Amino acid sequence: MNPRILSATVARILRQLRHDKRTVALLVAVPTVLLTLVYYMYADQPAPPGQPSTFDRIALVMLGFFPFIIMFLVTSIAMLRERTTGTLERLLTTPLAKTDLLFGYGIAFGLAGAVQAGIASAVAYWVFGLETAGSSALVIMIAALNAVLAVALGLLCSAFARTEFQAVQFMPVVVAPQLLLCGLFVPRDEMAGWLQATSDVLPLSYAVEALQEVGAHAEPTGTMWRDVAIVAAAAVLALVLAAATLRRRSG
Amino acid sequence: MADAIAVRGLVVDRGGRRVLHGIDATVPRGSVTGLLGPSGSGKTTLMRAIVGVQVIATGTVTVLGTPAGSPPLRHRVGYLTQAPSVYADLTVRENARYFATLHGRDRAEADRAVADVGLASAAGQLVGTLSGGQRSRASLACALVGEPELIVLDEPTVGQDPVLRADLWARFHALAATGTTLLVSSHVMDEAARCDRLLLIRDGRLIADDTPAAVRAAAGVDDLDEAFLRLIRAAEPDRSGEA
Numbered sequence: 001m002n003p004r005i006l007s008a009t010v011a012r013i014l015r016q017l018r019h020d021k022r023t024v025a026l027l028v029a030v031p032t033v034l035l036t037l038v039y040y041m042y043a044d045q046p047a048p049p050g051q052p053s054t055f056d057r058i059a060l061v062m063l064g065f066f067p068f069i070i071m072f073l074v075t076s077i078a079m080l081r082e083r084t085t086g087t088l089e090r091l092l093t094t095p096l097a098k099t100d101l102l103f104g105y106g107i108a109f110g111l112a113g114a115v116q117a118g119i120a121s122a123v124a125y126w127v128f129g130l131e132t133a134g135s136s137a138l139v140i141m142i143a144a145l146n147a148v149l150a151v152a153l154g155l156l157c158s159a160f161a162r163t164e165f166q167a168v169q170f171m172p173v174v175v176a177p178q179l180l181l182c183g184l185f186v187p188r189d190e191m192a193g194w195l196q197a198t199s200d201v202l203p204l205s206y207a208v209e210a211l212q213e214v215g216a217h218a219e220p221t222g223t224m225w226r227d228v229a230i231v232a233a234a235a236v237l238a239l240v241l242a243a244a245t246l247r248r249r250s251g
Numbered sequence: 252m253a254d255a256i257a258v259r260g261l262v263v264d265r266g267g268r269r270v271l272h273g274i275d276a277t278v279p280r281g282s283v284t285g286l287l288g289p290s291g292s293g294k295t296t297l298m299r300a301i302v303g304v305q306v307i308a309t310g311t312v313t314v315l316g317t318p319a320g321s322p323p324l325r326h327r328v329g330y331l332t333q334a335p336s337v338y339a340d341l342t343v344r345e346n347a348r349y350f351a352t353l354h355g356r357d358r359a360e361a362d363r364a365v366a367d368v369g370l371a372s373a374a375g376q377l378v379g380t381l382s383g384g385q386r387s388r389a390s391l392a393c394a395l396v397g398e399p400e401l402i403v404l405d406e407p408t409v410g411q412d413p414v415l416r417a418d419l420w421a422r423f424h425a426l427a428a429t430g431t432t433l434l435v436s437s438h439v440m441d442e443a444a445r446c447d448r449l450l451l452i453r454d455g456r457l458i459a460d461d462t463p464a465a466v467r468a469a470a471g472v473d474d475l476d477e478a479f480l481r482l483i484r485a486a487e488p489d490r491s492g493e494a
Contacts, residue, residue: 008352016340019377086336090393093302093330094353248320249306251265 009104031066031120039128067113067147075154076167092248113147134214152238159245178204203234255280255432261310270296271455285446286436293455294436302330329399335390339379343389354397364396384410404435440476458486
């Protein structure tokens with residue numbers, strides 16, 4: 001990696017995003033709209049005694065979902081566009097290292113995800129009165145980490161997609177099982193053994209557990225830091241695998 | 252001085268079909284070499300092999316003294332793909348500056364490359380809003396910006412008006428005069444006359460590797476278009492009776 005090339009690549013990707021005003025507006029507005037929906041869905045539901053309200057429980061996990069889902073899709077499409085327009089082939093004939101490109105995407109869309117999470121969190125805390133025992137900064141940090149994880153998985157999956165149709169299909173393949181098994185719908189320790197085992201190898205499960213730790217404890221817990229480390233390691237692993245599947249030469 | 256490009260026994264298969272059948276060719280340094288041939292003859296595949304992005308079956312491709320695609324060459328070779336490969340959602344200037352940075356060049360050099368292809372007045376425009384010809388010149392600016400020693404251009408003049416085409420060819424010769432090597436593909440025969448040397452390729456086989464004057468002499472006609480037709484027919488005696 002070369003710091004000059006990496007930073008130029010990050011700036012280039014963010015500049016492309018900035019020229020696309022509608023995408024920026026959607027990135028900012030959609031989480032707020034969905035949080036509003038969830039707020040009114042559960043507004044009249046009584047909270048179980050001694051537990052956080054249903055909105056608090058769901059909104060906290062949703063703050064981690066938004067950057068994960070959106071950045072996975074955005075990355076898959078962006079990388080596919082690099083392939084189909086020939087810019088990827090051209091980049092690979094320049095001094096740019098494969099890791100410059102992949103970490104460039106990780107950093108650029110990770111930043112975009114952090115901004116999205118920051119705005120969604122501000123709405124959740126200030127408009128809808130979300131309450132967490134721990135700090136909102138930790139929530140945003142975990143959400144941003146989810147964005148990086150999603151970018152890394154998107155880059156890896158884009159190696160296996162030849163068309164836009166295929167790229168979009170990776171979204172249900174990669175994202176849906178992680179959402180279903182992360183512990184939001186059914187607590188993980190109440191799932192059948194094989195589902196629990198599957199959940200244990202899916203990185204989003206750890207991101208959700210980390211968010212729940214922040215929700216329940218005033219101080220960052222050891223479990224939270226362990227989960228954060230697991231998610232970060234999964235992101236790096238996916239980026240390294242993505243670099244390994246990116247070939248300078250093709251048929 | 253050694254040749255800029257030396258291709259020996261190059262065989263390439265794409266999509267289960269043999270595209271290049273054992274090409275042997277050399278390109279001298281500091282010249283403009285034209286790679287000519289009909290659509291589908293293997294020009295792009297040969298260029299991809301030279302810039303090192305093509306998987307090859309057998310043979311060797313040596314570029315500036317090292318195997319094609321080796322890391323040091325990424326600083327020394329510029330490549331223009333046939334379809335304009337620039338970011339449609341960036342301006343011309345932003346594209347040129349990005350590729351300039353990759354090659355360790357500054358903003359002034361990026362702006363000069365944009366001016367050199369006649370896009371100074373459109374520098375602030377998004378590439379997606381340009382005409383086809385302007386877009387391919389934006390792509391060309393990004394290939395020239397690193398001042399590479401070898402520039403491989405896949406149909407750089409398609410869609411350009413005659414005045415611009417003449418300007419671009421003058422620019423190519425000015426670069427060659429400073430020692431840069433250019434390999435330029437085209438399927439327009441009138442561009443062949445502008446080259447120092449010609450490689451004529453047909454159905455994945457090289458049928459001529461010479462100067463335009465020698466090609467004319469070998470075919471016995473003055474018109475290069477006619478000369479190519481004769482060479483093609485001479486290379487395929489079994490089809491010489493066909494229209």
